[in-house]
Amino acid sequence: MIDLRLLREDPDRVRASQRARGEDVALVDALLSADERRRSSGVRFDELRSEQKSLGKLIPKATPEERAELLQKAEQLKTDVKAAEAAQNEADDETKRLVLQLGNLVHPDVPVGGEEDFVVLETHGTIRDFGAEGFEPKDHLELGEALGAIDVERGAKVSGSRFYYLTGVGALLELALVNAAIAQATEAGFTPMLTPALVRPRAMEGTGFLGQAAENVYHLEKDDYYLVGTSEVPLAAYHMDEILDADKLPLRYAGFSPCFRREAGTYGKDTRGIFRVHQFDKVEMFSYVAPEDAENEHKRLLEWEKQWLTGLELPFQVIDVASGDLGSSASRKYDCEAWIPTQGKYRELTSASNCDGFQARRLSVRMRDGKKVQPLATLNGTLCAVPRTIVAILENHQLADGSVRVPEVLRPYLGGREVLEPIAK
Structure with missing residues (x-):
């Protein structure tokens, strides 16, 4: 608040x-x-x-x-x-x-407008010219099925639309991504965390997800628990009702958790494959810092995300998200959007948000600096949302024969494998 x-x-x-x-x-x-x-x-x-x-x-x-x-x-x-x-x-x-209905104060430098009014800040990497290479790129689902990596038909049979199985090298690719992301975060000073997927109402409300985002939250009414859409929620609530010593800040956590989203209002949008799904795994960075350090920490989170996407050898752009698309908790948000060849456009892979003292006030997380006690600042940044990252890797690193080149950063986590090859039918 x-x-x-x-x-x-x-x-x-x-x-x-x-x-x-x-x-x-x-x-x-x-x-x-x-x-x-x-x-x-x-x-x-x-x-x-x-x-x-x-x-x-x-x-x-x-x-x-x-x-x-x-x-x-x-x-x-x-x-x-x-x-x-x-x-x-x-x-x-x-x-x-x-x-509790009032959103965070928008940073004065944020572009004003709706979803399409963002400002592109940077572009990285080179978009491949598949025509010059002599073949038409396949989409991630066609590639994933040929690799024996993705099964959406059985996912729909068991759980309904927007559910899926990752099988064989698909499951191994997820584990490789998660391990590589946690390794990068640990090296940067983050404490790895495995967080609860079910939280009480105060944790969900305290992080700002029961306002305009409530329609996308799964609620278990009988037990009054919420399924988290991001480990940001349990990480923000981790120090709820606590006073932290200022000399111990920043505190940085890297949470790995399943995430659940109803995707209300997206009927007919991104229905093919695993780009927009109801359940997925994610590695999330979360920082507690002194208020005066929040803007610099926001830039650090963005740099770690750029390091991650560069390591995956993906072409991407960084955008300054417009005011009407921030979400209630963020005062400013940067998105990194990877190029998706078969869509011919950049799509969001990571976000980094500065929430200032908004969540800390709602969750009563404070810092003590000498005799002064005040709310601190919280920030969050996606490092790896697994399904979308798999989409970007499969499409950008595909080869003419339907195989997929493995980025070097992931090879140690895939037994040294350099290429994912289609399975024999």
């Missing part, structure tokens, strides 16, 4: 942020009003409680005549205190309800 002091001091900045996100600006004024009621009712309650305590000290010392009048006044004060407490609680609840 945002800092309410900032809301009171600079409401126009918050309105501008809401406007840039394409969200309800009236929410800002409703929150300002609720916050004012919360503070004024709190003052009223404290005044009445102070008067009540003072009166309680006078009654034992009063004469019989005075005591009767004081007792009558005490009864009225008791009623007033109860009413003031109820008003305070109501205003406090309303403030909390509204502030």
Whole structure:
């Protein structure tokens, strides 16, 4: 959540942020009003409680005549205190309800607009000219089926559309990617983590996934658990309700977990193959840093993602995501998009988001610097979303005979194998 002091001091900045996100600006004024009621009712309650305590000290010392009048006044004060407490609680609840609906403040350098209004910051690698090589590229599903690596038909039979099996070299390729990603993250100073896939409501709400993203979250109503769509959720909640020492920051974790997404609103989009699926595995970087270090840490996360994609020898571009496509928690987000030959365009493989103190306030994660205790900043960055990375590897590294060249960075994790070859039918 945002800092309410900032809301009171600079409401126009918050309105501008809401406007840039394409969200309800009236929410800002409703929150300002609720916050004012919360503070004024709190003052009223404290005044009445102070008067009540003072009166309680006078009654034992009063004469019989005075005591009767004081007792009558005490009864009225008791009623007033109860009413003031109820008003305070109501205003406090309303403030909390509204502030949880408000997105993070958009960074001033973020391009304003919707999904297509991003700005390309960098491009890396060379897009292959398959025509010059004398063959038409196959898509990842055709390649994967020929390699005995992907089985979507049986995935659909067992679980429905957008489910799949990775088989044979497909399973080995996932394990190679995960091990290589964890190795890179560990070398960079991240602590490897295997995280829960089921979390309580507070963890999901605290990371901002029960707002506009709620339609894509799986909820187990009987047990009131949520299936995570990213290990960002359990990693952000790992230090929930804790105060961390500033001299121990940054804390960096690399989480590996299954991820589950309903993909609501994407009917008919990316239905072929494994690019957009309901369940997948992912390696996610997560950082806790001091607020003043957040922007530099954001750049570091992006550099680690670029290092990863460069190592996989994939052509990709880096974009500055537009304000209307940020998600509620991020103040700024960079995406790395790999070139997908059969689609003829770049598609998102990784994201790096700076959430500033937004998640930390919601989850009550703070830092102590001397005597000062304050919210810290959290950031997250995808290192390897497995299915999409497999898509990019198969299509970009395919050879004319249907085999696929293995990037050098993965060969040690595939027994030195240099090429994945189609299986005999």
